Amino acid sequence: MSRELFDPYAVLGLPPTATSDEITRAYRTQVRALHPDTRTTSRSISPADEQLRRVLAAYEMLRDPERRRRYDRASKRIPTASQAPAEKTNTRWYSDGRIVSLNVRFGARRLS
Numbered sequence: 001m002s003r004e005l006f007d008p009y010a011v012l013g014l015p016p017t018a019t020s021d022e023i024t025r026a027y028r029t030q031v032r033a034l035h036p037d038t039r040t041t042s043r044s045i046s047p048a049d050e051q052l053r054r055v056l057a058a059y060e061m062l063r064d065p066e067r068r069r070r071y072d073r074a075s076k077r078i079p080t081a082s083q084a085p086a087e088k089t090n091t092r093w094y095s096d097g098r099i100v101s102l103n104v105r106f107g108a109r110r111l112s
Helices: 008-012 020-034 046-063 065-077
Strands: 104-106 109-111
Touching: 008 020, 008 046, 020 046, 046 065
Parallel strands: none
Antiparallel strands: 104 109
8 A cells, every 4th residue: 555645534435634533433434334244245355455444544543643743744844746736927027127217216316
């Protein structure tokens, strides 16, 4: 399971603002559906086993407040592919050209 593709909130189907109770409720619901003893389909389904592993790992990360804080801080620093690239803006307020001759008038005085 690749770390850059693993989003524990997405695995549990929750927003990043989910409370601890919401995380626990989503975890229990998914474990009930994916656990080998409660599945209604064949017991030898490897995609369901992989999904169960992902749910367990997501809950392991999000149930601990310190690990969750570290993940949230780290995920804000790493740009995701789903975000649109930032537009490049020209922040320079000056021109590269040179002023050869400048005449500025302040009142009656002439500066050259």
